[in-house]
Amino acid sequence: MDRSQKADAVAQLNAVFNEVGVVVVTRNLGLTVAQSTELRSKMREAGASYKVAKNRLAKLALKDTDYVGLEDFLNGPTALAWSTDPVAAAKAAVDFAKSNDKLEIVGGSMGTQVLDEAGVKALASMPSLDELRGKIVGLINAPATKVAQVVNAPAAKLARVFGAYGAKEAA
Numbered sequence: 001m002d003r004s005q006k007a008d009a010v011a012q013l014n015a016v017f018n019e020v021g022v023v024v025v026t027r028n029l030g031l032t033v034a035q036s037t038e039l040r041s042k043m044r045e046a047g048a049s050y051k052v053a054k055n056r057l058a059k060l061a062l063k064d065t066d067y068v069g070l071e072d073f074l075n076g077p078t079a080l081a082w083s084t085d086p087v088a089a090a091k092a093a094v095d096f097a098k099s100n101d102k103l104e105i106v107g108g109s110m111g112t113q114v115l116d117e118a119g120v121k122a123l124a125s126m127p128s129l130d131e132l133r134g135k136i137v138g139l140i141n142a143p144a145t146k147v148a149q150v151v152n153a154p155a156a157k158l159a160r161v162f163g164a165y166g167a168k169e170a171a
Contacts, residue, residue, distance in 0.1 A: 006057060013053060013061030013080075021086040024093045024108040024120055025073040028052065031102050039096050039103065046092040046128075048083035069114035073107045086110055087128045094124035 001009070017023065031039070043050040053061075055074040062068050083089035090108060097103045108120045115123065127135070 009053070010057050010061045013058060014063075014065065016049075016082060017061060017065040017067050019084065020082040021084045022082065022089050022108060022110045022123070023067050023070060024081040024089050025070055025106040026079050026081060026093055026097070027104040027106050028077045028079055029102045029104060031100070035100060035102065039100075042096055043081060043089065043092045046083070046088045047085055048081055048089035048092050050079060050081045050089075050093075052079040066111040067109045069112070070107070070109050078106065085129045087123060087126050090120050090124040091128065094121055 028036075040050050055076075055078060058074050058078075058080065059071050062071055081089040081093045093103070093105060097105055105117050105120050107117060108115045108123070110123070
């Protein structure tokens with residue numbers, strides 16, 4: 001990498017750090033190309049991104065962002081996962097790490113809040129933004145459904161009574 005490529009890489013990472021909701025730092029302990037491709041595809045499905053970046057360049061990109069606290073985690077063979085949804089990157093990384101012992105969760109950050117490994121795992125156990133939206137819609141929809149059932153119940157009972165009288169007179 002020449003100097004201009006490094007400057008571009010730092011600028012791209014800095015732009016990412018200014019836009020995302022969470023960054024997770026992972027340690028690569030010998031992932032194969034197939035495993036790394038599988039991890040990237042799972043990240044993409046979850047709405048997250050995964051990139052191996054040079055630690056020195058990542059530390060330069062962290063300056064003047066909310067994620068400055070991640071500098072302590074950037075040593076050794078690390079990679080970064082990020083997403084705008086505060087749960088997506090953490091959930092995808094933790095799920096992959098459960099099934100593959102060659103990926104280790106080092107830590108992460110949600111803005112200025114630095115998370116250790118346990119914090120990232122706790123974040124991953126939370127429902128995603130889409131799941132929360134679904135629950136809210138369900139909660140809003142449930143009372144309306146119950147009101148419709150209560151309003152329709154007397155009419156249905158009345159119809160059954162009339163039907164019974166009609167059947168009784170016909171017999």
